[in-house]
Amino acid sequence: xxxxxxxxxxxxxxxxxxxxxxxxxxxxxxxxxxxxxxxxxxxxxxxxxxxxxxxxxxxxxxxxxxxxxxxxxxxxxxxxxxxxxxxxxxxxxxxxxxxxxxxxxxxxxxxxxxxxxxxxxxxxxxxxxxxxxxxxxxxxxxxxxxxxxxxxxxxxxxxxxxxxxxxxxxxxxxxxxxxxxxxxxxxxxxxxxxxxxxxxxxxxxxxxxxxxxxxxxxxxxxxxxxxxxxxxxxxxxxxxxxxxxxxxxxxxxxxxxxxxxxxxxxxxxxxxxxxxxxxxxxxxxxxxxxxxxxxxxxxxxxxxxxxxxxxxxxxxxxxxxxxxxxxxxxxxxxxxxxxxxxxxxxxxxxxxxxxxxxxxxxxxxxxxxxxxxxxxxxxxxxxxxxxxxxxxxxxxxxxxxxxxxxxxxxxxxxxxxxxxxxxxxxxxxxxxxxxxxxxxxxxxxxxxxxxxxxxxxxxxxxxxxxxxxxxxxxxxxx
Ligand SMILES: [Zn+2]
Numbered sequence: 461x462x463x464x465x466x467x468x469x470x471x472x473x474x475x476x477x478x479x480x481x482x483x484x485x486x487x488x489x490x491x492x493x494x495x496x497x498x499x500x501x502x503x504x505x506x507x508x509x510x511x512x513x514x515x516x517x518x519x520x521x522x523x524x525x526x527x528x529x530x531x532x533x534x535x536x537x538x539x540x541x542x543x544x545x546x547x548x549x550x551x552x553x554x555x556x557x558x559x560x561x562x563x564x565x566x567x568x569x570x571x572x573x574x575x576x577x578x579x580x581x582x583x584x585x586x587x588x589x590x591x592x593x594x595x596x597x598x599x600x601x602x603x604x605x606x607x608x609x610x611x612x613x614x615x616x617x618x619x620x621x622x623x624x625x626x627x628x629x630x631x632x633x634x635x636x637x638x639x640x641x642x643x644x645x646x647x648x649x650x651x652x653x654x655x656x657x658x659x660x661x662x663x664x665x666x667x668x669x670x671x672x673x674x675x676x677x678x679x680x681x682x683x684x685x686x687x688x689x690x691x692x693x694x695x696x697x698x699x700x701x702x703x704x705x706x707x708x709x710x711x712x713x714x715x716x717x718x719x720x721x722x723x724x725x726x727x728x729x730x731x732x733x734x735x736x737x738x739x740x741x742x743x744x745x746x747x748x749x750x751x752x753x754x755x756x757x758x759x760x761x762x763x764x765x766x767x768x769x770x771x772x773x774x775x776x777x778x779x780x781x782x783x784x785x786x787x788x789x790x791x792x793x794x795x796x797x798x799x800x801x802x803x804x805x806x807x808x809x810x811x812x813x814x815x816x817x818x819x820x821x822x823x824x825x826x827x828x829x830x831x832x833x834x835x836x837x838x839x840x841x842x843x844x845x846x847x848x849x850x851x852x853x854x855x856x857x858x859x860x861x862x863x864x865x866x867x868x869x870x871x872x873x874x875x876x877x878x879x880x881x882x883x884x885x886x887x888x889x890x891x892x893x894x895x896x897x898x899x900x901x902x903x904x905x906x907x908x909x910x911x912x913x914x915x916x917x918x919x920x921x922x923x924x925x926x927x928x929x930x931x932x933x934x935x936x937x938x
Pocket of ligand 1: 465466504505506636683684
């Protein structure tokens with residue numbers, strides 16, 4: 461399984477159609493399939509690797525972002541527990557101990573190997589780039605030589621498949637990194653897609669030489685899309701100006717007088733956690749937040765940078781608010797109760813609050829409401845701007861480490877003004893189509909034209925002959 465970090469579904473599909481990915485087209489897609497994949501929310505490196513390696517949503521594993529805050533742990537001064545986390549930099553590997561203890565692919569498949577991947581619990585010595593990964597990244601970051609990392613990913617893959625291997629997961633980071641530094645359609649970014657295609661050609665021919673190609677199941681996947689960023693919006697400053705000073709990375713040692721924690725992921729989404737009176741411990745609902753700051757939600761929505769605001773409500777569900785309207789959702793076993801508000805949109809005068817009569821759905825959906833199965837949600841929303849959003853939001857709010865409010869940025873904006881060197885020109889993390897859609901190419905003949913990336917894990921294990929079913933959030937595709 462190759463994870464082309466940050467590969468966009470539409471770009472990948474267009475390059476395939478133009479014949480610019482000939483190895484992938486002829487060796488993988490032709491005998492197999494190409495499908496549109498919906499990643500998990502937040503659409504960010506690390507948590508969005510979970511589907512491929514565990515079959516679970518970030519919400520199920522209680523790792524709801526690359527940064528998070530644990531309100532209950534923070535409130536409990538006596539207990540030595542992890543109270544907040546950022547996987548950016550040196551803490552990257554702690555993701556493995558923070559995840560709920562479900563088995564990973566490395567636990568389930570003995571001879572399985574991991575290259576340039578931080579989600580590797582159970583891999584032990586089969587993680588072929590253990591500490592090295594950080595230094596490679598650091599080097600590439602300083603020198604801007606991401607080609608070198610993709611070349612290393614290929615070299616290590618060719619070496620690993622010489623072994624008696626059962627499963628190999630390798631990350632090619634070039635597309636993601638160049639998309640952040642330049643933008644997702646930049647020539648240099650496209651060069652990395654073509655490098656990937658050459659790499660696939662080399663891997664396939666080596667497997668053919670070994671006589672193993674006919675027995676090899678191959679996947680090329682991605683963890684998120686990416687969109688060009690024109691404007692940065694600082695949630696910290698916004699909160700500070702309202703008398704709600706935030707606790708945030710990297711300034712986590714400044715804790716006195718903080719009333720909010722702000723934990724950004726992929727720069728396109730963030731979790732906000734509120735201190736409720738004197739207490740950080742309990743979740744803070746929309747009703748509580750209205751007590752703390754009566755116009756906060758409305759003022760957030762007024763901001764061009766803020767697309768979707770999702771808030772815990774007192775009914776055990778989630779309120780979703782956008783410039784278009786409002787909805788309530790609640791996860792009920794394997795279904796989601798979804799009800800767009802029959803009331804006028806919160807901002808009835810906002811332009812673009814299209815067709816007031818029916819345009820009250822926060823995602824702009826038409827005629828989607830009621831008790832919906834996970835399949836119905838995917839089928840009805842796949843071609844909208846917010847594929848799978850009710851299902852994805854229901855999943856992330858399962859996590860106790862999810863914020864009281866989750867913000868998703870408008871494409872073109874990110875939610876982090878400072879502390880990003882060099883400046884990011886591409887972002888992901890949001891629940892918008894631009895970030896949620898990913899390519900899935902496989903030499904297995906999948907009938908689906910679209911799927912969730914969590915479905916790949918159980919399907920892959922089945923195709924590899926693991927007949928004993930393993931728990932996962934996904935469904936079998938075959
Ligand atoms: Zn990524």
